[in-house]
Amino acid sequence: MPRQPNPARRSERSRQAVLAAARELVTEVGYTKLTIESIAARAGVGKQTIYRWWPSKGAVVLDAFLALSETGPEAGIALPDTGDLEADLKAVMRATVAEFADPAFEAPIRALNTEIINDPALAEQYRLRLAGPVDEAKKSRLRSAQQAGQLAADADLDLALELLYAPLYQRWLLRSGPLTPEYADALVTLALKALRP
Structure with missing residues (x-):
């Protein structure tokens, strides 16, 4: 048979x-x-x-x-937590810069950013399935740093993420300058000056 x-x-x-x-x-x-x-x-x-x-x-x-990611948002995301917030954030920001420089990641994410401007349903899916879970993982790491006294206890974590990532996204979106590991490190250093206790 x-x-x-x-x-x-x-x-x-x-x-x-x-x-x-x-x-x-x-x-x-x-x-x-x-x-x-x-x-x-x-x-x-x-x-x-x-x-x-x-x-x-x-x-x-x-x-x-x-x-593209075998451990996408559905599989759970965790950021490094070595106890050294600055080193952990620099590692994550450098990885983000590297992804944006990789054509396999850069082309689809640029396309998505273009499309979600005019498609509210797609924007909602993007928030639910990608941006939201990733942001929650980042805030979890920042909360851990707050509990360890490495960040101000009253720091607004949503705003902290914007301080870290908005300049990177703007530079990438507008193609206004190179995205380098040194740039990623500088963003972390500057943001932590504002966020430390």
Whole structure:
């Protein structure tokens, strides 16, 4: 008796092909020229397959970006906690700078930032599935530093994150200067001057 194909396995294979195609194409042609048709053609699936799983090309790109990380937000995120807040923050900021310099990460995240400006539903998914969990992990590390007396007890942790990350994002978004490990270190040093007890 012949074995029946497992539709779940076939679907997962198609899903992975779509995500890989979206990542490749957004890097090759940019978000503006990216279409559901081109993703479907590259992935070897029908357009209806894509629309069954995703409401828009922005949603495909979000999932493609999330799939780059094997330990995405769903798997739980933890920042280093060696007891040395400055060293831990510098390691995390340097890793962020490195990601933004990597075309595999940079192209999809730039595309997402472009799209969420005009798509409130995608913006909400981005907050729920990526930005929110990552920010919570960062605040957890900052809370640990507060408890250890390394940060002011009354420091607003949301504002602390903005002090650290907003300049980096602005420089990246506007392409106004190089994102280097030295720049990441300087941001940490300056932010901690404001946040220490």
